[in-house]
Amino acid sequence: MALIPVPYTKYVSLPVGSFVKIKGTPAMSFSMNPQLQVDFHTEHEDDSDIAFHFRVYFNSCVVMNSCQCGSWGEEVKSTDMPFKNxxxxxxxxxxxxxxxxxxxxxCQYYTFPHRLDPGSVKMIxxxxxxxxxxxxIA
Structure with missing residues (x-):
């Protein structure tokens, strides 16, 4: 199966009822501290607001957040780690x-309340x- 180039960027619309499915594999051993990051941006620019930021530190935790007007909100952190080395x-x-x-x-692991309208998401x-x-994206 062909790999998708990383970082991957796609212009999207994510209204309520949308579902994003990402399949992959950590690119290195957890002992090397690999990460996975998924960002839902409200514009087509890298520096736009982020309605949902999902970051996996494979060897330790998951952090969720949002960024509005250049300021990050309060992190939601979980040490529940369903990802396997x-x-x-x-x-x-x-x-x-x-x-x-x-x-x-x-299996359902995490929830993150909307801080920005999910309908405002334009790029993943x-x-x-x-x-x-x-x-x-469905």
Whole structure:
């Protein structure tokens, strides 16, 4: 299966009811501190507001946040780590009316309340230390 170039950027619309499915594998051993980052931007620029920031520090924790007018909000952090060293993952992010619901390998793990209107999202970026096999927006 062909790999998708990282960082991956796609212009999108993510109204309530949308679902983002990302399949990939950490690109290195967890002992080397790899990361995965998913950002839902409100404009087509890298420095635009981020309605949802999802960052996995594979060896330790998951951090979720948002960025508005250049200022980051309060981090939501979890040490619940469903990702496995060297193993492929399927990451799903469902846009619900009040929150984002994050599903890893078929199990719901995290939620993050909307701080910015999810309908304002115009670009998704996926990057850091991962090999991506698919990114599907439905």
């Amino acid at each position: 060297g193993q492929p993952f399927e990451l799903g992010i469902m846009v619900l009316s009040k929150e984002y619901q994050v599903i890893v390998n078929g 970026q996926v990057g850091r230390d991962v090999s991506l096999t698919s990114v599907i």
